[in-house]
Amino acid sequence: MxxxxxxxxxNNQSHPMSGSNNNxxxxxxxxxxxxxxxxxxxxxxxxxxxxxxGQHLVTQQLAERFAVSHTPIREALIALAGMGVLDWLPNxxxxxxxxxxxxxxxxxxxxxxxxxxxxxxxxxxxxxxxxERLRQTFLELQQVDVHRLTPRQARRFIDRARxxxxxxxxxxxxxxxxxxxxxxxxxLKLLFRVFRDVAWxxxxxxxxxxxLATEAGEHLAIVEALLRNxxxxxxxxxxxxxxxxxxYWGRTLPANAC
Amino acid sequence: MxxxxxxxxxNNQSHPMSGSNNNxxxxxxxxxxxxxxxxxxxxxxxxxxxxxxGQHLVTQQLAERFAVSHTPIREALIALAGMGVLDWLPNxxxxxxxxxxxxxxxxxxxxxxxxxxxxxxxxxxxxxxxxERLRQTFLELQQVDVHRLTPRQARRFIDRARxxxxxxxxxxxxxxxxxxxxxxxxxLKLLFRVFRDVAWxxxxxxxxxxxLATEAGEHLAIVEALLRNxxxxxxxxxxxxxxxxxxYWGRTLPANAC
DNA sequence: TCAACCAAATTTCTATAGAATTTTCCGCTA
DNA sequence: TAGCGGAAAATTCTATAGAAATTTGGTTGA
Numbered sequence: 001m002x003x004x005x006x007x008x009x010x011n012n013q014s015h016p017m018s019g020s021n022n023n024x025x026x027x028x029x030x031x032x033x034x035x036x037x038x039x040x041x042x043x044x045x046x047x048x049x050x051x052x053x054g055q056h057l058v059t060q061q062l063a064e065r066f067a068v069s070h071t072p073i074r075e076a077l078i079a080l081a082g083m084g085v086l087d088w089l090p091n092x093x094x095x096x097x098x099x100x101x102x103x104x105x106x107x108x109x110x111x112x113x114x115x116x117x118x119x120x121x122x123x124x125x126x127x128x129x130x131x132e133r134l135r136q137t138f139l140e141l142q143q144v145d146v147h148r149l150t151p152r153q154a155r156r157f158i159d160r161a162r163x164x165x166x167x168x169x170x171x172x173x174x175x176x177x178x179x180x181x182x183x184x185x186x187x188l189k190l191l192f193r194v195f196r197d198v199a200w201x202x203x204x205x206x207x208x209x210x211x212l213a214t215e216a217g218e219h220l221a222i223v224e225a226l227l228r229n230x231x232x233x234x235x236x237x238x239x240x241x242x243x244x245x246x247x248y249w250g251r252t253l254p255a256n257a258c
Numbered sequence: 259m260x261x262x263x264x265x266x267x268x269n270n271q272s273h274p275m276s277g278s279n280n281n282x283x284x285x286x287x288x289x290x291x292x293x294x295x296x297x298x299x300x301x302x303x304x305x306x307x308x309x310x311x312g313q314h315l316v317t318q319q320l321a322e323r324f325a326v327s328h329t330p331i332r333e334a335l336i337a338l339a340g341m342g343v344l345d346w347l348p349n350x351x352x353x354x355x356x357x358x359x360x361x362x363x364x365x366x367x368x369x370x371x372x373x374x375x376x377x378x379x380x381x382x383x384x385x386x387x388x389x390e391r392l393r394q395t396f397l398e399l400q401q402v403d404v405h406r407l408t409p410r411q412a413r414r415f416i417d418r419a420r421x422x423x424x425x426x427x428x429x430x431x432x433x434x435x436x437x438x439x440x441x442x443x444x445x446l447k448l449l450f451r452v453f454r455d456v457a458w459x460x461x462x463x464x465x466x467x468x469x470l471a472t473e474a475g476e477h478l479a480i481v482e483a484l485l486r487n488x489x490x491x492x493x494x495x496x497x498x499x500x501x502x503x504x505x506y507w508g509r510t511l512p513a514n515a516c
Numbered sequence: 517t518c519a520a521c522c523a524a525a526t527t528t529c530t531a532t533a534g535a536a537t538t539t540t541c542c543g544c545t546a
Numbered sequence: 547t548a549g550c551g552g553a554a555a556a557t558t559c560t561a562t563a564g565a566a567a568t569t570t571g572g573t574t575g576a
Contacts (some may be wrong), residue, residue, distance in 0.1 A: 032348040069532070074333070082337055109375075113372065118561065180368055181368050351528065480536075
């Protein structure tokens with residue numbers, strides 16, 4: 001049984017994230033969803049820089065840290081390797097790949113290709129009611145005065161922005177008429193949501209919410225082009241949005257790790 | 259021990275591929291590479307239509323068929339789900355997704371986007387010596403009289419065509435200056451190689467090698483545009499090549515399964 | 517007849533042990 | 547000192563058992 005809470009403290013010294021609280025209480029793993037929970041946890045650690053590029057991930061150590069057996073850990077590593085976050089070497093385990101400015105730039109280029117194509121194809125095929133509702137939301141978000149926010153308001157602001165961001169990109173993916181493309185975008189989006197959440201967490205720590213307002217404006221431009229049924233402009237706006245995100249994330253990440 | 263050769267015969271009735279020969283002799287799984295071998299085998303069965311869309315894959319049955327434990331089978335299924343070939347339902351296992359004309363068309367659209375971008379970026383960055391060598395190869399392949407081939411010559415023809423195809427696409431991916439894009443292409447290529455190998459196997463059975471010659475011509479156009487340092491033409495030729503492949507594979511596959 | 521429900525069978529999921537492989541480290545030799 | 551085995555340690559990989567979840571099939575009651 002790896003659930004020995006006493007010994008796990010000993011291991012915490014090599015784990016920069018978890019402070020004094022015990023892992024097994026911190027995360028409650030549902031049976032059948034351990035893999036994806038471990039994946040999400042590892043993913044954000046990689047992007048937050050707590051797991052360094054080139055670092056060798058040992059299943060037994062991770063198993064103790066997460067208080068599960070090494071079987072679901074292994075499965076999570078395999079899935080992450082499939083997503084390109086890790087390299088997998090047969091008989092030699094998983095190695096963290098570099099995620100610095102260069103990598104963000106590269107991922108954004110690919111995402112821009114796919115997301116612009118999806119936007120172009122989705123144009124005209126999305127319900128006007130939903131688009132109008134999103135337009136209202138982005139208008140409101142854009143007009144929030146980010147310099148006068150109580151912590152409670154800031155929290156709510158971040159949550160609404162995150163939800164609206166997800167909704168728009170999901171809507172486009174679902175309406176692009178190509179389910180394989182939608183699925184590829186879904187995978188990339190998982191990467192980007194981790195980027196975004198790590199970045200916004202930092203913003204929240206610095207009480208700097210300008211990026212959120214900027215993003216609302218960019219989203220608004222996309223929605224309005226979609227409402228005008230203008231594929232060219234919509235794709236253009238999406239392209240600008242992703243470029244903007246690339247620049248921003250490029251700044252928040254370490255210059256070039258490894 | 260699932261290696262009971264006697265009982266596995268009983269199970270063969272539900273396995274359309276393996277004839278009278280025993281699985282455990284048919285495939286020798288290297289330790290540490292069982293997962294990828296099982297993946298490749300399952301992948302080609304899906305594309306060949308032996309595993310039907312919607313079909314529920316039971317790990318224990320596959321374990322017996324492949325004469326390995328269910329652990330690497332499970333890992334293979336997880337990896338295939340990550341590639342989008344299967345759906346994975348927590349606590350409920352893997353379900354084969356539909357791979358009919360529609361899906362091939364969709365995958366080809368995505369591949370065309372990525373591969374054309376890679377071609378444009380790779381243009382000018384590939385060694386002229388290697389390109390010239392490939393040009394020679396494709397010229398020779400194009401000029402083969404596909405109607406007068408002994409079985410031995412046909413086998414060699416297919417092998418050379420496959421090698422040259424791999425070489426060109428790998429070269430472009432490696433030279434596009436975006437390692438994430440290269441990695442995405444690598445993943446798609448795994449899908450396409452299975453398409454291709456399944457299709458060529460059928461061609462081989464029908465002694466019809468026209469597609470191979472056509473493809474050599476398409477590849478030649480790409481290489482020549484790359485040699486002329488003409489990104490626009492190169493991407494155009496790549497686009498035509500993938501469209502052509504899409505049409506061809508669309509014909510060889512069942513109309514729309516499921 | 518049909519829905520609800522329970523028990524049995526099936527299947528997934530996880531932990532664990534041990535085999536195979538890789539890595540590390542130490543003594544030895546040139 | 548540098549290079550070369552070779553044993554020991556660490557790690558991955560696979561098989562297997564049993565727990566948890568789902569599916570199935572039949573039975574009861576309205």
